[in-house]
Amino acid sequence: MSLFVILGLLVCIQAQGTIETPVFVLKGRDLLLKLHADPPEGFIYVDWKINKTVTLVRFDSSGKAAVTGRFELGENKFSVILKNLQEVDSGVYSAVAATSTEDKLVSEYKVTVQGPVSPVELTVDPVDSSSSESCDLHVTCRTHNSHISSTFRCVDRVCSQEGGERSEVTTSGASLQVYLLNTVIICNHSNQVHWTQDFDTTAYLCPSKPELPSVFLVKMVVFSVGLIIMVSAVITVHLVDFKKHQERNGGQTPHAALEESSHLKVTF
Ligand SMILES: *[C@@H]1O[C@H](CO)[C@@H](O)[C@H](O)[C@H]1NC(C)=O
Numbered sequence: 001m002s003l004f005v006i007l008g009l010l011v012c013i014q015a016q017g018t019i020e021t022p023v024f025v026l027k028g029r030d031l032l033l034k035l036h037a038d039p040p041e042g043f044i045y046v047d048w049k050i051n052k053t054v055t056l057v058r059f060d061s062s063g064k065a066a067v068t069g070r071f072e073l074g075e076n077k078f079s080v081i082l083k084n085l086q087e088v089d090s091g092v093y094s095a096v097a098a099t100s101t102e103d104k105l106v107s108e109y110k111v112t113v114q115g116p117v118s119p120v121e122l123t124v125d126p127v128d129s130s131s132s133e134s135c136d137l138h139v140t141c142r143t144h145n146s147h148i149s150s151t152f153r154c155v156d157r158v159c160s161q162e163g164g165e166r167s168e169v170t171t172s173g174a175s176l177q178v179y180l181l182n183t184v185i186i187c188n189h190s191n192q193v194h195w196t197q198d199f200d201t202t203a204y205l206c207p208s209k210p211e212l213p214s215v216f217l218v219k220m221v222v223f224s225v226g227l228i229i230m231v232s233a234v235i236t237v238h239l240v241d242f243k244k245h246q247e248r249n250g251g252q253t254p255h256a257a258l259e260e261s262s263h264l265k266v267t268f
Pocket of ligand 1: 050051089091092
């Protein structure tokens, strides 16, 4: 059974003679089409066809061809260069060599012409979160005809994307993505031939939160009250000391007593 399938596949490939090559081209560029195999013995001509129906150019067996329209002959025999490709030129381009008995496919390209993608814009808005240890970011990746949004949660400056990487295919067939690379949020718009990007770093978007003002205030008050109590205690002790001195020394001048008092203050 499986042998039959393999044989069948071999026959198919042989009959086709070639495998379709996918090619993506940026709009406005040129494309060289050449033969993937030699034409069979005794061939009469080689045709390049579009979508298997329209003949683009016919080469005779010596390799001569009449060139018209938007293409040139390539350096290699039987090759052509398509000039200034546009989206409408997308299609299957195949070279068929004709003998007196059969047509043989000798080359085939599936050509897709794509325009450049439009620029993108990334916007990042921090979201007020109830939790004090995490910082949430609401991110939107926008292009002219579509957008995707995503949420990032950062704890201790380490961010992660909720639900993982986001991506979407736009109406023009391009891909719009938003993802995190280390500490950078990247918004990417791409097709097979062109891409645009915008990015932002999470580092400064999620600063570590400052202490709540009320806590700071309480600390200040406690500290101030403590300081006042200590200072009053020192003054009281000195006053008591000063009085005792006065009583003991009787005739001492107030000046000398004051000097002693200030000396005591300094040692404290
Ligand atoms: C070839 O066929 C495809 C699909 O049928 C079509 O979109 C495309 O325009 C055709 N290409 C040309 C050059 O006519």
